[in-house]
Each structure stands twice: as structure tokens, then as C-alpha cells.
Amino acid sequence: MVYIGVIGAAVCSAATVERAEAVGAGIARRGGVLICGGRGGVMEGAARGARREGGLVVGILPGRDRRQGNSYLSVALATGLGDARNAVIACACDALIAIGGGYGTLSEIGLGLKMGKPVIGLGTWRMVSGRGEAAAIITAGSPEEAVELAFRAAGGHFLCSS
Amino acid sequence: MVYIGVIGAAVCSAATVERAEAVGAGIARRGGVLICGGRGGVMEGAARGARREGGLVVGILPGRDRRQGNSYLSVALATGLGDARNAVIACACDALIAIGGGYGTLSEIGLGLKMGKPVIGLGTWRMVSGRGEAAAIITAGSPEEAVELAFRAAGGHFLCSS
Amino acid sequence: MVYIGVIGAAVCSAATVERAEAVGAGIARRGGVLICGGRGGVMEGAARGARREGGLVVGILPGRDRRQGNSYLSVALATGLGDARNAVIACACDALIAIGGGYGTLSEIGLGLKMGKPVIGLGTWRMVSGRGEAAAIITAGSPEEAVELAFRAAGGHFLCSS
Amino acid sequence: MVYIGVIGAAVCSAATVERAEAVGAGIARRGGVLICGGRGGVMEGAARGARREGGLVVGILPGRDRRQGNSYLSVALATGLGDARNAVIACACDALIAIGGGYGTLSEIGLGLKMGKPVIGLGTWRMVSGRGEAAAIITAGSPEEAVELAFRAAGGHFLCSS
Known part of the structure; x- marks a missing residue:
């Protein structure tokens, strides 16, 4: 199974949340596990999109209280690590x-x-x-392309037949 | 939802694995999420028991490679934190x-x-x-009692009607 | 150089603080670096003892604010890791x-x-x-013996000629 | 006391190492504690410069073996946290x-x-x-200016009269 991390701000525009939701939905449709920081904004949008499509969403929270997680997480992990939890998010994914x-x-x-x-x-x-x-970031022009590129970069052989 | 951590050694007797399996099954039957260290022995036994009952199992691994996880995890989180991941396991649970x-x-x-x-x-x-x-450990005499005590201590109001 | 961790509670009896101070002083006299959790009680006693003898003391704090450290630290490290900082303390030492x-x-x-x-x-x-x-803890009967045993266990070849 | 983090690559040009050395020396001359990642390249250059001026240098290492630290560290902390140690470096400093x-x-x-x-x-x-x-990075044109800006940004009231 492929693990895709979706990262972005807790406070952002409605248009950005919408794009996050489309990305989350795309990850779930392909059978990927969505890893995120578990909070609002991009994280919440992506989680909502993925859950709508029946996906599995893990939120890796900085604090000690699981209730800080948004309401679309399959699993809310309170790490207590503060910002060091960002390293856990990056480590747990195949692509971001x-x-x-x-x-x-x-x-x-x-x-x-x-x-x-x-x-x-x-x-x-x-x-x-x-x-x-320039940093080696692969630029995508749309949520669909972002998902496509992430799964391809994470290794096609991991693809689930969802 | 209640999150119960199951902790124990990666190498242990067959009898201990069996008890872990019964504990995992009990947690899943009550609708709890099982958190563990993701490796073998007690962790694998508990995960197998929980999955058999349709439960959700999260393995929080010390290393950077998800494939170090046992084959019964719903989600294998490679944290890269080494033994500091033990603090994440404790933090993420309602009871251990x-x-x-x-x-x-x-x-x-x-x-x-x-x-x-x-x-x-x-x-x-x-x-x-x-x-x-003495340390404030609540002693259980059987896997069933351990699960019962864990859910009670974690707060009865969290109980799912599975 | 030998790194010795001194661990103990932030709140404890005056007699325990006194023992911690003697341990800290003994570590410094032998030229060891003292690693501790940086807070009060045993940690503060050990730090005070070590500084009195001209030793180097590192406090590895759980929070994000360096001012939470006691006033005897040579270096106060605010880790922001919460209780996961306990793993850093254990990892950084040659003996505890x-x-x-x-x-x-x-x-x-x-x-x-x-x-x-x-x-x-x-x-x-x-x-x-x-x-x-029984856990493999080496029992000491006095602060002096504890320091002696710690340096011996950490490897005699590390001993400084202070 | 002011804690200044110096961050940069373990592998870099000789000119960059030289600039790091000048930065490290400047931090020590002003009485600051230098925090770094403890490895080679920029980290080693900065540590060497600071020690030359009698400064205190703390290396926060990713691995479990203190001997991975460069030879100019006053204290080498083996954290065992992997890349999550980057968050500890950022947290421990007043300015970077x-x-x-x-x-x-x-x-x-x-x-x-x-x-x-x-x-x-x-x-x-x-x-x-x-x-x-643009990210809120304060641009410096020389090592001296970088040190000057770091101490000023970290709060002038912390300045030591070295």
C-alpha cells in the first residue's frame, strides 16, 4: 500500500481547502493511505476528501490531546512531540x-x-x-496531476487496484 | 473511540503471544483502536488478534522502514525516532x-x-x-480482565457499541 | 570524556537532594560531563554539586522555554519534545x-x-x-560509590586525570 | 546568555567552511553559546571558530554514537532521533x-x-x-554582519559583556 503525505497550512483560503479535498479524494480512490498533520485547513480538507471516498486517514498531531484533531481522521495520533512531529510525517510517507x-x-x-x-x-x-x-520539487498543475505524480514517484508497483 | 496501547517484548514465549492475541481480539470486539510498537512477539500477537476481529491496528515503529512492521498492522508508521517512539505510543493511548x-x-x-x-x-x-x-499498575488475571479494566479505566463513556 | 546522566524526581526530600549534590560533585571531580533533565529536585541538586566543582552540566528540558531550567546548568537545552526528551537523556549518556x-x-x-x-x-x-x-540495576550504597560504579561501568579507559 | 544556532551542510566548499568559522568565532567573542548539528562542513567550521575564541559549542547529533560528532564540540549530544533532531536545534536557539x-x-x-x-x-x-x-529570512552580507544581526534579533538585553 502507498502512503501519501499531504502537507499545508492550518489556516488557508477556501480555494486551497478545495484543492486539498480533491487531492485527498484522489489518494483514497487509488487506495493510498493519507498521512497528514491532523489539524485544520489543508489537513482537514484532504482528510474530508479521502474519507468521502472511503480512504484511511492518519493525523499525526503535535500536542498531547487527540481532540485537537479534525473530525475526518480515521486515526488521530497525539504525539506530544511539538514541531518534531513534522519529521515523523515526512518519515512515514512514500511521497509528499x-x-x-x-x-x-x-x-x-x-x-x-x-x-x-x-x-x-x-x-x-x-x-x-x-x-x-532549485529544490527538487515536482510541480503539479492540478490536484489530479499531483496525485498522479505522487503515486508514480512513490513507485508504480505499490499501486492498489481499488 | 478508545485507543488502547498494547506493550510487550518482540521476543517472548508462545503462551505470552497467545495472551496478547486474546487481548488484541478483545480490544477490537469492543471497538477500540489498538496502538502498538509494530514489531513481533506481543505486538504481532495483539495485532493479529485485533485484525481477526475486524479491528484497526496502528504500529508505531522505531525505524525508518515501514517494512519492519508485522503483517497485521492496518497502518505502519515509520517514525525514525528510535526508542523515543516509546513516548509517542504512551502519549497516543487512553490506557496501556x-x-x-x-x-x-x-x-x-x-x-x-x-x-x-x-x-x-x-x-x-x-x-x-x-x-x-508500588507503581500504580492495575493487575489483571486474564486477557479478558485486562481488556475490561483498560476500557473501564480509559473512561466508560468512550465505549463503542460494536 | 565520560558523560554521566543523573536522573531523579523534580520534587523530593532534602536528603535526596543532598545525595544528588554529592553525586554531581563526584562526577565533576572526575572530569565527567553531567547530563540531566534540567529541572528541580534531584536534577538541580546534581547540577549544583557539579558546578561547585567546576563541572560542565547539560540540562535537557522537555519544554520550549529555556528559563524552565534550574540556575546551575552550563547549557539549558529546550527540546520541545515533552516526555520524549527522556529518550534523549538516556541516549546521550555512557551511564546513568x-x-x-x-x-x-x-x-x-x-x-x-x-x-x-x-x-x-x-x-x-x-x-x-x-x-x-530483577532488572539489571547496579545498586550503590552511597553517592561516592554510585559515581565510582558509574565511571567504572562506563569504561575505565574514559577516565580523566582531573 | 544568548544561544545562536548555526545551520548548514555537512559537505560544502572551503569558502563556506571559512565563513562558518568566522561566524562561530564571532558568536564566541560575544559570549554566545553555539548550537549546531555536530557534524562536518558548516557545523565543524563554526565549532572550530567558536572554540578558538574560547566559546561553548553544543552539537546535537542525529545518531546514537557521540563519536559521530566533530572534534570541536564542547558537548556532543547523541539524540538517536534521526532528522527529528533538527526540531531540537531550532527549539534550543534564540536565533539561527x-x-x-x-x-x-x-x-x-x-x-x-x-x-x-x-x-x-x-x-x-x-x-x-x-x-x-518571501520567507522572513534576514539577509546578511558577511559573517560579521550575520552575527551582529543574530544577536540583535535575539534580543539585545541578552548581550554578554565579553
Whole structure:
């Protein structure tokens, strides 16, 4: 089974939430497990989309109280790790899809790339290193393409026949 | 929903695995989510029992490779945290059931009690502090009683009508 | 250089603090680095003793605010990890000395033993596994003996000629 | 006392190491504690510079073996947390100076900004969010300016009279 992380801000525009929902639905339709930070905004949108399609959604929360999770999680994991939980999200996935996003998302992109995980970007951060090289983010133009690229990058042989 | 952690050693006797399987089955029958360390022995036995009854099982692994998880996990989370993942297991649960166990289990009992989580013991460590006080472990005489005590301690109002 | 962890409760008797202070002083006199949880009680006593002898003391704090550390730390590390910082304390040491202690200490003893670190006990937890075996804690009768045993267990070749 | 984190890649050009060394020396001269990842490249350069000036350097290592640290650390902390140690580095500092850097550095910049820590950039990543806003990195033109900006941003009242 493929594990896809969806990362993005807890506070964002309605249009971004909509895109997250489409991404979550696409992951579930392909039989992927959706990993996210468990909070609002992009995380909630993606979780709602995935659950609507019968998918499994894991929220990896920073705090100690499971009730901080949004209401669409199949499993809400209260880690108590604070922002160090971002490393757990990156580690647990086969590929990451970044949608919009703030500094937390930026850190997850960095952690994912450091761990060698494919990162798909949908209207997210663009970064250029001190040596003028762009970060290895794979740009997607739509939620559907983002899901397609994530599953392809995560390894086609993992694909479920959902 | 109630989240019950089952903790115990990766290497243990067949009788201990059997007890873990009965505990896992009991948790699933009551509609609880089973949280464990995702490896072999007690963790595998509990996971197998829970899945047999249609339960949801989350394995929180120390390493970076999801394939280290046993084959009965609904979700295998590769945390990359090493032994610090024991704190995540304790934090994510409403109550813990310790079955037999080695030093890792000992640490999880300590972390659970530190966080104020009820800990049920089934043939596990007995501890007396430097001041002569026993640790607040609730002793169970059978897998069924351990599950009963764990759900009661976790708060009866969480009980699902499975 | 040898790194010795001193673990114990944040709230304890004056006699226990005094023992912690003697342990801290002994570690510093032998040129060891003292690692502790950075809070009050045993941690503060040990830190005070070590600083009095010119030693280096690192406090590994659970929270995000360095000012939670006691005033005798050479370095106060705010980890933000919550109780998962107990695993960092155990990992960073060559040997641990447990003085009295509550559930947090219990977890650190478990984590240390799991990682193969020698654990010296001074009026601390006594534990017997489900199979009737005592945990491999090395019992000391005095602060001086605890320090002696910790340095010996950590490997004599690390000994500094202070 | 002010704690300044220096972040950057373990493998980098000689010119970058030289800049790191000047940054480390400047931090020590002002009486700051230098926090870093404890490995080679930028981390080693900064540590060497700080120790040359009599400074205190803490290396927060990802692995379990303290000997992975470079030889200029006052304290080498083996955390065993893997890449999650990046969150500890960001949390432990009052301000961060990013010098060049790869994906690990990128994650530390994100974590630092998420935690509200000032981040000074010296030839490091430039980032623009999906909404077209640049990340709040304070750009420095030289090692000296980076140190000056870091101490100023960390709060002048912390300044030591070294």
C-alpha cells in the first residue's frame, strides 16, 4: 500500500481547502493511505476528501490531546512531540504533496527531500539554494496531476487496484 | 473511540503471544483502536488478534522502514525516532496493557504512568520505588480482565457499541 | 570524556537532594560531563554539586522555554519534545545514576537499560519482570560509590586525570 | 546568555567552511553559546571558530554514537532521533544563522521560522511561498554582519559583556 503525505497550512483560503479535498479524494480512490498533520485547513480538507471516498486517514498531531484533531481522521495520533512531529510525517510517507503552506510546510518539504522522499508541489513554496539551484520539487498543475505524480514517484508497483 | 496501547517484548514465549492475541481480539470486539510498537512477539500477537476481529491496528515503529512492521498492522508508521517512539505510543493511548515485557516495556510503563495514563499489567513488571511504594499498575488475571479494566479505566463513556 | 546522566524526581526530600549534590560533585571531580533533565529536585541538586566543582552540566528540558531550567546548568537545552526528551537523556549518556525517582525516572531507567547503558541505583526503583528476573540495576550504597560504579561501568579507559 | 544556532551542510566548499568559522568565532567573542548539528562542513567550521575564541559549542547529533560528532564540540549530544533532531536545534536557539545549506538546512529554517525564531541567511536558501511572499529570512552580507544581526534579533538585553 502507498502512503501519501499531504502537507499545508492550518489556516488557508477556501480555494486551497478545495484543492486539498480533491487531492485527498484522489489518494483514497487509488487506495493510498493519507498521512497528514491532523489539524485544520489543508489537513482537514484532504482528510474530508479521502474519507468521502472511503480512504484511511492518519493525523499525526503535535500536542498531547487527540481532540485537537479534525473530525475526518480515521486515526488521530497525539504525539506530544511539538514541531518534531513534522519529521515523523515526512518519515512515514512514500511521497509528499505540498499544497500552499506556511513555515511548517516549508520544514516538512525540507525534511522530506532530506529523507529522499519525492515532493509534489501544488501552489507551494519555490526555493533556490545559495548556489542557485532549485529544490527538487515536482510541480503539479492540478490536484489530479499531483496525485498522479505522487503515486508514480512513490513507485508504480505499490499501486492498489481499488 | 478508545485507543488502547498494547506493550510487550518482540521476543517472548508462545503462551505470552497467545495472551496478547486474546487481548488484541478483545480490544477490537469492543471497538477500540489498538496502538502498538509494530514489531513481533506481543505486538504481532495483539495485532493479529485485533485484525481477526475486524479491528484497526496502528504500529508505531522505531525505524525508518515501514517494512519492519508485522503483517497485521492496518497502518505502519515509520517514525525514525528510535526508542523515543516509546513516548509517542504512551502519549497516543487512553490506557496501556503491558503483557510480560522487557526493558522497552518498562520504559513505556514509566512513560504512561508519568502521563497519567492507566496501565494494566498482565504478567508484567512489578516495581517498588525507593520509598517503598508500588507503581500504580492495575493487575489483571486474564486477557479478558485486562481488556475490561483498560476500557473501564480509559473512561466508560468512550465505549463503542460494536 | 565520560558523560554521566543523573536522573531523579523534580520534587523530593532534602536528603535526596543532598545525595544528588554529592553525586554531581563526584562526577565533576572526575572530569565527567553531567547530563540531566534540567529541572528541580534531584536534577538541580546534581547540577549544583557539579558546578561547585567546576563541572560542565547539560540540562535537557522537555519544554520550549529555556528559563524552565534550574540556575546551575552550563547549557539549558529546550527540546520541545515533552516526555520524549527522556529518550534523549538516556541516549546521550555512557551511564546513568538513578537517585530516588518517580515515573519519569522509571522510564529513563527502562530506556537506558534498553539502550544497553549501565544504570546505577541509589535508593531508586526495584523491579522484577513477569518472569521473576530483577532488572539489571547496579545498586550503590552511597553517592561516592554510585559515581565510582558509574565511571567504572562506563569504561575505565574514559577516565580523566582531573 | 544568548544561544545562536548555526545551520548548514555537512559537505560544502572551503569558502563556506571559512565563513562558518568566522561566524562561530564571532558568536564566541560575544559570549554566545553555539548550537549546531555536530557534524562536518558548516557545523565543524563554526565549532572550530567558536572554540578558538574560547566559546561553548553544543552539537546535537542525529545518531546514537557521540563519536559521530566533530572534534570541536564542547558537548556532543547523541539524540538517536534521526532528522527529528533538527526540531531540537531550532527549539534550543534564540536565533539561527543559515550558511549555504542543503535540504536539512531548509528544514531547520522552516522549523525556526515556525517557532518564531529570527533566521539570518548568509548565502542560503531563498524561498517564495505559493502566495508570492518571501520567507522572513534576514539577509546578511558577511559573517560579521550575520552575527551582529543574530544577536540583535535575539534580543539585545541578552548581550554578554565579553
